[in-house]
Amino acid sequence: MTGHRNAKACATLTLCVASGALLYSSGPLRAQAQQVRVAAAADLKFAMEELGKAFENKTGTKIEVSYGSSGNFFSQLQNGAPFDLFFSADVAYPKKLEAQGFVEPGTLREYALGRIAIWMPNDSSVDLAKEGWNALLDLRVQKIALANPELAPYGRAAASALQKAGIYRQVRAKLVYGENISQAAQFVQSGNAQAGIIALSLAFSPGMKDGKMWEIPSEMHPRIEQGAALLKNAKNRSAALAFLNFVKSASGVKILEQHGFSAPATD
Template sequence: MRFTSFFSGLFLLLTGHLAFAATLSVATASNFSDTLKRIAPAFEKATGHHLRISAASSGKLYAQIRHGAPYDLFLSADAARPIALEQEGLNLPGSRFTYAVGQLALWAPDPANHGLAQKRLENHQFRRLAIGNPKTAPYGIAAMETLKQLGLWDALVNDAARGENIGQTFQFVATGNADIGFVALSQLIQAKIDPAQYWVIPAQHHQPILQQGIILKRSANKKAAERFFDFIKGPAAEQILRESGYLLEAAKE
């Protein structure tokens, strides 16, 4: 009888845990996709909840959310779009926060010119430059601001290859369609690119890339979404964020 009661209790405990497990639909900016895929297993192990990840440009995801896309969470590569959704009343009040600060890098993979990415840009020693589209990609805005800071925007804007998101911009350079390009530092670290191939852009060259997230008001999994936000603020996720090339100190200011 005792054994029966024990196993009955264990069954109820396990099935109860499964009953409360949720699958969160997460809309994430392209630059954060690989990092989120590293965070997901740790979150799932700690909570029992699962993540279903959809990656695209922040601008595209913002438009989808405004048109009713059934996401639970939005992890943008900027602050502007989460703020806009907040102003439109589409987020769970009080949920918006900065989960990371991105870093921009100029990637020039030509092995004959390692360590010379900055000079190649300033001296126009390249065939084609790739940047994210400033209209849809926050890292594209940072690239535009950097080029303006260096006095190069007017000379380069018309010939630049523009990626819809930072993932496409990375592919332009990786495939040789552009021989130099502004990408996210996190992408280069994820791809294990030799640091001699890129220049990490000084922070003063552009506005901070504050990457903010919100919980959508229409989410049916708000409690699980709140647990994810608590988790991403914790030490396990913070270690992954730092290893992936994101800054955290500025995010907490």
């Protein structure tokens, strides 16, 4: 009788251990299924944080974001960087990836129009609101921060605006370049530059919203059409596509607009 009870206990223990092993092994798979990996342009940092939180609250899916220049991400994704989604500050990059076979056909979306502004610290003695473009010619402004035009759409837009304003040659020696728009904003925020031409979305951010800002008219630079797409090597395809659609939804557009973006034309 004792032997029978021991055998039964042993069988129960074996079943429990097997069940535990199954639960343990499936745990990481479930965690992976609840995570979407996003490569995002640096101008999206604060908007994407809010978008990610809203989506996680709604679905339970966590959005893991890496920020950088769209140009750098473009090169990384061509070399198989492990992301599910690419949110570019320039729709041209995901279009090129789509043409090269790195994007899931039919998933490319234009999700926002970017805007740019001149930004100065609040303690600057330059009257930015009054001077506008002329503030950059002031002798007290020795360095002007931009994103690298070769890597970042916002840098290209800033350089184009300076040329259209007719002051590019006059300020060229003052220009200092960040690898992306976030780094350019850090240059001026830290005092390493006295002014910067940055994304309006960053000028609206918690650490910069108390500074001086002058929005550059949109007709002064090419449209900053921002695009996103699902990548061919995405691991969590359904959740990634759901997040992409959420960003394009009324709730997502509202969050983007609150962070200084304009809504693109309706698809």
